[in-house]
Amino acid sequence: MRVHLCVVGRLRKGPEKNLIDDYLDRFNKTGRAFGLGPAKVIEVEDKKNGGMLNEANLLRRAIPKGAFVVIMDERGSVVSSPDFSAKIRTWADKGTSDLAIVIGGADGIDPSLRAESDFSISFGKMVWPHALVRVMLAEQLYRGASILAKSPYHRI
Numbered sequence: 001m002r003v004h005l006c007v008v009g010r011l012r013k014g015p016e017k018n019l020i021d022d023y024l025d026r027f028n029k030t031g032r033a034f035g036l037g038p039a040k041v042i043e044v045e046d047k048k049n050g051g052m053l054n055e056a057n058l059l060r061r062a063i064p065k066g067a068f069v070v071i072m073d074e075r076g077s078v079v080s081s082p083d084f085s086a087k088i089r090t091w092a093d094k095g096t097s098d099l100a101i102v103i104g105g106a107d108g109i110d111p112s113l114r115a116e117s118d119f120s121i122s123f124g125k126m127v128w129p130h131a132l133v134r135v136m137l138a139e140q141l142y143r144g145a146s147i148l149a150k151s152p153y154h155r156i
């Protein structure tokens with residue numbers, strides 16, 4: 001199952017990008033045995049400052065046709081790392097070929113795109129900078145694959 005992180009905004013070189021690249025590389029290596037990956041980041045940029053609706057339209061174009069769509073949203077489900085890992089495994093086992101995980105812009109995800117999603121996840125009630133959400137998501141993907149691999153990375 002290919003994983004597409006469809007995100008609003010461009011992340012320049014720096015520590016956050018380095019962490020994301022590292023965790024996604026680890027995910028690709030660890031997940032391969034379970035039919036997971038590759039994972040990649042698809043960035044869209046609203047150069048016209050059209051707001052959430054324009055961002056949603058750009059994100060729709062970035063999401064592969066037929067993908068299972070998960071959005072990162074403060075109203076979403078708060079799931080544990082083992083539960084997230086199990087969801088990834090379930091989605092892959094059901095024959096999902098593409099998983100798109102969407103991170104919206106500063107104002108969130110347009111309600112129309114939210115309504116079209118298959119699942120939504122929250123990292124809790126706190127608000128996080130978008131670069132850190134990307135890092136945390138990439139880390140959770142790797143952690144999820146390492147849980148499936150029964151590696152010592154995730155300790156209970």
